[in-house]
Amino acid sequence: MDSGARRRRVTIVDVASRAEVSTTAVSKVLRNAYGVSPAMRERVRAAIDELDYRPQAAARAMRGRTFTIGVLLPHIRNPFFADILDGLQEQAGKADYQAIMIQGGENPQAEERAINALVDRQVDGILMVVPLTSRPRLEEIAKDVPTVVLGRHERSPVFDSVFDDDELGAELAVEHLIALGHRRIAHIGQKDKSRARPVDLLHTIRAETYRRVMRDHGLDGEIDVVATSYTEEGGYVGARELLGRPERPTAIFAGADLAALGAMAAAHEAGLSVPGDISIAGYDNTRMAALPNISLTTVEQDGVVMGRTSGRLLLERIEGRTSSVRFSVTPSLVVRDSTGAPPRP
Amino acid sequence: MDSGARRRRVTIVDVASRAEVSTTAVSKVLRNAYGVSPAMRERVRAAIDELDYRPQAAARAMRGRTFTIGVLLPHIRNPFFADILDGLQEQAGKADYQAIMIQGGENPQAEERAINALVDRQVDGILMVVPLTSRPRLEEIAKDVPTVVLGRHERSPVFDSVFDDDELGAELAVEHLIALGHRRIAHIGQKDKSRARPVDLLHTIRAETYRRVMRDHGLDGEIDVVATSYTEEGGYVGARELLGRPERPTAIFAGADLAALGAMAAAHEAGLSVPGDISIAGYDNTRMAALPNISLTTVEQDGVVMGRTSGRLLLERIEGRTSSVRFSVTPSLVVRDSTGAPPRP
């Protein structure tokens, strides 16, 4: 009957009595604080090992640190986030911090709940990956807990920003298509559901840069943007719309690989060959893009470096840095088989 | 200078003094416990709203619940996990529980750290998605905190199991290929890095079922399994090996969609058409599989239902259920364009 009874956890008190020292002493050893003789340290270490003691995060939280970094992700469907997380964990692990993730979701209300959950759990720092919330709200949080924002281009005195140079990336992609001889180049972007200033958002920047480059080459009249979402579904729907135009584009620059895959699907369904009838380029250089039967031309942005940097910046802020940093990674173009010269008319 | 100062958080004491009641009273309202007059409830509610108070999870944890469910994921790269998470969050949200995720990683040691992190943070329940650790260890944890294991077929008195009927799923796929006329059917599986009994693991079950069905049809001599991993990379490498055989298979059953995509890539690279020269089937029915230019025949398993059920079971256990449950979802075959009759010799 008592097999179901939850055992009481081992606490610092148990360790102290086992080692015949005070709880204070144990605490000092745990935090390797000043004022412990080697002999005592050894005794305490031994007791900890024998009892398999681990400190309880909640009790620590009441007095200071939790050694936890919270990561807010919009969702976990985009494989690009996995790279970011890998980079972050590498850094966090070194400093004995744990990363926990939480899903923000589609709308600002759900995201707000997720952010609050992180704050309520007293994480020592938060990495917000492409958050939807407004800048004032971000700064309000950043005043309470060290914050790094990834994927938005804001300049804030209270949080750090880590992002890809989306302007350069989009430029590389569009210039590539133009150099191949394309003129009717369309763009698939993402509909904005956030409370941020559009100019700080990566999808707006990619779309605006597309527009600018087109104009720079005198292609004002050819500009054509559909705003769906950075998903397979979004790319598929967007491309179907574009392919239904009286004069269909000869190239599509999708703002994300997932969307590019959806666009390829739509092209295939319409009986068009890629790149024979239509060229398609993406953004992110996910692993998918490298597969030979997809072989997508795309913009590489280094997610691991972004994650690693975010982790480092977060740890610095936790250690007390108050000055603010903006870090930008430089993207590069990876040309594969999904882009080529436009069809002869 | 004091702009950098972190504001003190609003606590239950602040609410109590604002509402001119005791902290006990506030606590009662928060937990809607017995013994509160409507008038007092109203006053307290008002004070909570005015001060924008939210309870601190850490302090709650010291006295009982954290209203947090921990999810252990091997990694976040497989889109199938996203479905599971969606299902779980739907249930958790209803009961005002928050789901936090943590990455277990490639090896049992890293996973152990992740599990400990969850336990140390006193989550009220843990969902372990395809964990690597041994059953005794799982049961040890389950004795301390309500646990549901997803993706392993174990029968344990202390935790619940949720899984897909992998035997049926694999059978559907292999029978389908045989019915199309294939005889040389190979399988791409996953190399085992876990401490579990192989017979409980989904990838072993899929592989063993493949073997059994082949034998049932007198195809003992054609059995050919390569064990790599359930990733694009793994599928690619596995398929390259299979295609290099003196007599190459006319069909490949990959244990996961990601691996099937890798296999398609390898086939494409070898100049083989799918399904003209070789048929390929997967497992999971991820969104990718449905894209027209991939159009992968695959086994559908309902991740959302699995996640939802896990959530429900976890909440029940938190509420005190001690009996043990095994829940199995029934898979179905989705036939698309990646499988067809074998080539005429």
Added chain:
DNA sequence: GCCGAAGTGGGGAACGTTGCCCACGAGGGT
């Protein structure tokens, strides 16, 4: 008019950890 029950509110001790203090003894400089 008395008694018990029901309804309402609060006091205060936990929970596990930290870190500010203080105490004690030894050693060294005057």
Added chain:
DNA sequence: ACCCTCGTGGGCAACGTTCCCCACTTCGGC
């Protein structure tokens, strides 16, 4: 011989919440 300093160890009050109690009032039944 005295005082200071330094090294070592522990006492104890927080931190924010819960929940077991107890106290007081009101009301209904006799």
